Amino acid sequence: MSEKDETYRKTFPVSWEELHRNARALAWRLIEAYSFTGLVAVTRGGLVPAAIVARELDLRLIDTICITSYQADKSRGELKLVKDVAAAVGDGSGWLVVDDLVDTGHTFKMVRDAIPKAHFATIYAKPAGRPMVDTYITEVSQDTWILFPWDQAPQYVMPVVEARASR
Numbered sequence: 001m002s003e004k005d006e007t008y009r010k011t012f013p014v015s016w017e018e019l020h021r022n023a024r025a026l027a028w029r030l031i032e033a034y035s036f037t038g039l040v041a042v043t044r045g046g047l048v049p050a051a052i053v054a055r056e057l058d059l060r061l062i063d064t065i066c067i068t069s070y071q072a073d074k075s076r077g078e079l080k081l082v083k084d085v086a087a088a089v090g091d092g093s094g095w096l097v098v099d100d101l102v103d104t105g106h107t108f109k110m111v112r113d114a115i116p117k118a119h120f121a122t123i124y125a126k127p128a129g130r131p132m133v134d135t136y137i138t139e140v141s142q143d144t145w146i147l148f149p150w151d152q153a154p155q156y157v158m159p160v161v162e163a164r165a166s167r
Contacts (some may be wrong), residue, residue, distance in 0.1 A: 008145035016149045019028055022123045022137050023049045027056030029135055032095065034119060040065055040085050042111060045100035045148065053098050063088050065097075066113070067107050076120035079110055092118030101146055102136070105129035 002114055030036075038061030047064070054062055058083070066083035078157030089095045092115030101124035102108050108133055124135035124146055140146065158166075 008143055010141065010144040011147050012140055012144045013147040013152065014149060019048065019123070019149055020052060023052035024056055025137050026098075026121055027053045027122055028133065028139070030119075030121060031057060034096070035094075036096040036119070038062060038089065038109075039127045040095055040097045040115070041101035042067065042097065042107065043083075044084060046098050046122075048150070049100050050098040053096070053121070055071075057096075059096070065151065066109055067110060069107055080107055081114075084114060088106065089118070091113055091116055095119070096121060098122070100124065100148060101140075102126065102129035102143075105132035108132035120139045138163070 017044075036057065036059060038146050039050055039059045039064065041047050041064050041067045043064050050062070056090070063085050065085040066081070068080045068082060069077060078105070094114065095118040095121060097112055097118045097120045099107070099122050102122045103126050105128060106130050108129065112118075112120065112132065120133045121135040121136070122133050123137050125133050126140070126142045126144070128142055130136070130139065
């Protein structure tokens with residue numbers, strides 16, 4: 001068994017509707033306590049949640065920070081900063097950083113080092129990364145791979161009776 005297989009024992013599929021509902025819930029949680037100048041989306045996973053949160057909070061000043069970490073096979077590679085944002089947002093005061101999830105916290109640590117005074121928010125948080133995020137909606141176990149809607153496609157599934165008969 002490879003390291004990635006041992007790391008992710010569960011899969012948590014998320015539908016577009018669920019993602020939208022949770023991004024709106026994140027906006028509700030944020031609007032109660034904070035006022036933001038602008039929003040920074042962590043690409044690529046944070047783009048869709050950030051768009052929803054920006055709409056709900058009526059934020060028009062939006063930027064991106066671009067970091068690569070995951071490989072196509074779900075393994076984590078070395079973090080690489082592709083596009084920085086510090087020149088545009090300073091130390092992050094008054095800014096909201098949005099990503100889809102915080103897993104190990106390594107990506108958010110890199111972003112927090114660049115803009116330490118920003119507020120960090122995600123829809124999903126895993127235990128190892130949770131200390132790096134200020135606001136989140138749902139906690140999932142560390143061994144869960146979240147399957148986001150942009151990573152899925154509808155496909156035929158054999159009816160239960162046929163699957164049982166083919167065993």
